[in-house]
Amino acid sequence: MTGFARLRKRASSGLALAIALVAVGIGYSVAAPNSSAQDAGLSVEAMAGQEIYENGCITCHGRNLQGVEDQGPSLIGVGEASVYFQVGTGRMPLVQQEAQAQRKTPAYDDAQVNQLMAYIQANGGGPQLPSEGDLRDGDLAEGGELFRLNCASCHNFVGRGGALSSGKNAPSLNESSDLDLYTAMLSGPQNMPVFGDNQLSPEDKRAVINYVQTLKETADPGGANIGRAGPVPEGLVVWVVGIVGCVIACLWVGTRS
Amino acid sequence: MSRADLVTLGGKMDGVQVIYAEQPVEPGSAAERRAERQVGASFVGAGLAALAFMVVYVAWPWEVDTAGGGVGLATLYTPLLGLLMALALTLIGVGVVLWAKKLMPYEVAVQERHEGASPEIERQTTAATLVDVGNATGIARRTLVKRSLGFGGLMLGLMAVFPLGGLIKKPGTALSETPWEEGMPLLGLNGLPIRPADMRPGSLQTVFPAVEGGSRSADGVAMLIRLLPNQVADYRAREGQEDFHWNDFVAYSKICTHAGCPVSLYEQETARILCPCHQSQFVATDGAKSIFGPATRSLPQLAIEVDGDGYFVAKGDFTEPIGPAYWERST
Incomplete structure (x- = not known):
């Protein structure tokens, strides 16, 4: 074999290799799983x-x-x-x-x-928003019972929220809309337990929402509600404001005698 | 004797002597009339406030219109009553204080101390009289009367204390047993049994024993918890209770082992159960072991399984007394 023929053979095999590589590359790019395939x-x-x-x-x-x-x-x-x-x-x-x-x-x-x-x-499904309809369409008394059993331990009996462990807390329900409450029960955000539709039926959820929202709209016939947190803050106010006021009055009377 | 002399004589007989007396205001002066007007204004004000209280009580609209967001006169009903009553009481007090300070005479009086004991003669005669009365009744001689009176009196006394005995009761097994037994369904608040598919991972449901009045059962109430998938691998049962859970479901007593509060603050991500009363914390993935707060014992675990119809049932009662410790508690 002459030197020229050897050179030509080398060139042709090199060309074949290049063609094969390109073909494999194109083929891979077409056939390989694409990360955006799910799109x-x-x-x-x-x-x-x-x-x-x-x-x-x-x-x-x-x-x-x-x-x-x-x-x-x-x-x-x-x-x-x-x-x-x-x-x-x-x-x-x-x-x-x-x-x-x-x-x-x-x-x-x-x-x-x-x-x-x-x-x-679109990725894995999951709980969906409730179908149309009034989210407060539920029995008020039943809602109250469900709220006190399932929600009040963390969110306080009038929905004012409360502390949990390590800096976490159950938020106040004061700013929550009907749909906020519904989706929270359905999805169990962060540390809140999930209340699926088989555990707390859509009717139950509407009853709970009715109770919570009715509570917020209820007036305080007794005057200042002091956080609506019950006898503890009320007693605190009586002690701090009332007793201190009495002591100051006594001191004042003493200085005038 | 004039009245003033009689007062002085009475003081002397009791050993009292006025050593300093002063009128705060000159009788008939302008200052006295001003002070009188102040006192009078206070008392009249008190009366008017009390009158206003009664008028408000009867006439003020008191029915709160909840539908209207609760604004209106009715929201002022209770505060007005409180304010008027406070005003009446305060003005009475102010009037009395003003009266005492501005109109009553200021005087300093001293009274002599005398011996604590009565004179010897009085003591001896009194003692003799008492003994004489005792003899006259003949109680010492008439033993029948004395003993029968003693008996009657004793029984009367006993009769008064006797009903207290009804308050003392041996608790028996009431403290160590709950209504749960083998095969008893776990019911929700609505009285329906629970299937595993009813609860999504990370949920908690309060469950009651399927007995009459079970949803008011104070000792049988339990929490059925479905752990998150990543928590199942971490799950560790207490020794001897390895088969108490059912797949990713665990059930614990809802009564805190410290002071008996209902512990249902459940953090689904950390699997911690918190007690609202004294901040005890239990870990649901670790046999409800107590990790924080005053509770020292784990929450008792309820053994559960799924019956042939696919509903949760108990495998038996709690294996230990639920709730706080008590005197005879063995563990």
Whole structure:
């Protein structure tokens, strides 16, 4: 074999290798699982929600909603009810990692919350918002009984909230809307236990909401309610204000004698 | 004798002597009339406030309109009553104080101390009289009367204390047993049995024994908790209670082992059960072990299983007394 022929053979085999590599590369890129493959089939609204998610939530909840260790839980299957409660009340996105997310001015408007809800609901499903209808359409007395058994231990018997362990707390229900209450019971945000529809039926939930909202609207015929927290603060006020007032009066009388 | 002389004589007989007396105001002066007007105004004010109290009590609208958000005159009903009563009482007090300070004479009087005991003659005669009366009744001689009176008196006294005995009762097994028994369904507040699918992970439900009046059972009340999937791996039962849970479900007594409060503040993420009374904390994934606060014992665990129809039932009563410790408690 001449030197020229050897050179030509080398060139042709090199060319074949290059063609093969390119072919494999193209083939891989076509056939390989694509990280955004799950996006296929998302509605327009959900895709808009995904965009918001990837800007605002992805740091703590992960690229595929799987959650990030010590940062944020997985969102697969939490459902739109959870999104409504967490984002709609401003608890999410968090400002910083702390014991518990606090209610604040929502970062997203209603349309954006709806888009996020659609995106989360499209990934694993989960509890959904209640169908249309009056969320206070329930028996008041029954609602009171359910509230005292299931809710009052943490949220106080008139819904003023209370302390939990290690800096956490059960928030006051004063600012909660009907839908906030409903989605909270349904999704069990953070440390609140979940009250699924088989445990507390939609009718039961409406009764509880009716009770809570009626309590808030009830007047205080006795005058100042002092936090509505019952005899303990009332006694405290009597002692601090009343007794101190009496002592001051006695001292005053003494100085005038 | 004039009245003033009689007063002085009475004082002398009791060993009292006025050593300084002063009128705060000159009788008939402008200052006296002013003081009188002040006192009178206070008393009249008190009367008017009391009158206003009664008028408000009768005439003021008192029915609160809850539908209207509770604004209106009726919300002032109770506060007005309180204010008017306080005003009446305060003005009476102010009037009395003003009267005493501005109109009553100021005087200093001394009284001589005398011996504590009565004179010897009085003591001896009194003792003799008492003994004489005792003899006259003849109680010392008439033993029948004395003994029968003693008997009657004793029984009367006993009769008065006797009903207290009804308050003393041996508790028997009331403290150590609850209505739970093998195969008894766990009921929700609505009286319906519970299936595993009824509860989502991270939920808690208060459950009652399926007996008459079970939903008012103070000692049988329990918490059925479904742990989160990531908590199941951490679950550790107490020794000898390894088969008390059913898959990811656990049931504990709802009565705190410290002072008997209902512990149902459940933190689903940390699986902690908190007591609202004294801040005791129990860990649901660790056999409800007490980790904080004054409670020292774990919450008793209720052994549960699912029966053939797919409903939760108890596998028996609690294996230890629920609630706070008591004298005869063995563990």
